[in-house]
Amino acid sequence: MPGALAGLPLVDHDGGALQFDELRGTPCAIVLLPGAFTPVCTSELPDIERAWREAGERGIPILAVTCDAPAVLAAWREHEGLALPLLSDFWPHGALARALDAFDEATGRPRRTSVVLDAAGREVWRDAARPGGARDMGRLAAVLRDL
Numbered sequence: 001m002p003g004a005l006a007g008l009p010l011v012d013h014d015g016g017a018l019q020f021d022e023l024r025g026t027p028c029a030i031v032l033l034p035g036a037f038t039p040v041c042t043s044e045l046p047d048i049e050r051a052w053r054e055a056g057e058r059g060i061p062i063l064a065v066t067c068d069a070p071a072v073l074a075a076w077r078e079h080e081g082l083a084l085p086l087l088s089d090f091w092p093h094g095a096l097a098r099a100l101d102a103f104d105e106a107t108g109r110p111r112r113t114s115v116v117l118d119a120a121g122r123e124v125w126r127d128a129a130r131p132g133g134a135r136d137m138g139r140l141a142a143v144l145r146d147l
Contacts, residue, residue: 005020005096005099005100005117005121006020006021006121007019007020007021008020008095008096008099010063010065010087010088010089010096011070011087011088011090012070012073012085012086012087012088013070013073013074013076013077013085013086013087013088014070014074015070018063018087020121023061023121024121025119026059026060026061026119027060027116027117027118027119027124027144027147028060028061028062028063028116028117029051029055029060029061029062029063029114029115029116029117029140029143029144030062030063030065030096030100030114030115030116030117031048031062031063031064031065031114031140032065032066032089032096032097032100032102032110032111032112032113032114032115033064033065033066033110033112034066034104034107034109034110034111034112035066035067035068035109036066036068036072036073036075036076036086037072037076037079040112040132040133040134041066041112042076042080043134044134044135044137045064045080045082045084047137047138048062048064048084048137049082049083049084050137050141051137051140051141051144052064052084053083054141054144054145055141055144058144058145060144060147062084062140062144063085063087064084064085064086064087065086065087065088065089065096065097065110066086066087066088066089066109066110067088067089067090067093067094067097067108067109067110068088068090069088069090070088070090073086073087073088074086089110093108094108094109094110096110097109097110097111097113100113100115102115102128111128111131112128112129112131112133112134112135113126113127113128113129114126114127114128114135114140116140116143116144116147118147124143124147125143127139127140
C-alpha cells in the first residue's frame with residue numbers, strides 16, 4: 001500500500017494489530033466514524049455491517065475505524081451485537097484519519113468519511129456526510145460491487 005497509509009498501525013476491538021501493508025494488492029473501504037456510542041454513528045452500524053458482509057463475500061474488506069480506545073470499541077460492538085470488527089485509530093491519535101485528510105482538529109475526531117482504495121492503494125472514491133448527518137451506505141456498497 002503506497003503513500004501515507006503504508007505502515008500505519010490499527011488495533012481492533014480485541015487488541016489485535018492490523019497493518020495496512022497486510023492489505024497490499026486488495027481493494028478495501030475505510031469507514032471513519034467520529035465516535036463510539038454516539039447516535040449517528042450507532043445508527044450507521046447496521047448498514048455498515050450489511051455492506052461489510054456483502055463486500056467480504058467478494059474478498060473486499062471494510063474497515064470501520066474510530067479514534068476510540070479498543071476497550072470502548074469492544075463494549076460498543078458487544079452492546080450492538082455486531083460481527084463487524086471495529087478498529088481503533090487511537091494512537092498515534094487519528095493518524096489514519098489525518099493521512100486520509102479526514103481528521104477534525106477542532107473535535108479531535110475523524111469526520112464522517114468513507115474512502116475506497118483500489119488494489120494499488122489509490123483512492124478511487126470518497127463520501128463525506130455533513131456534521132450530524134449519516135452516510136448512505138448503499139452508495140458505498142454500489143462502489144464496492146463495481147470494483
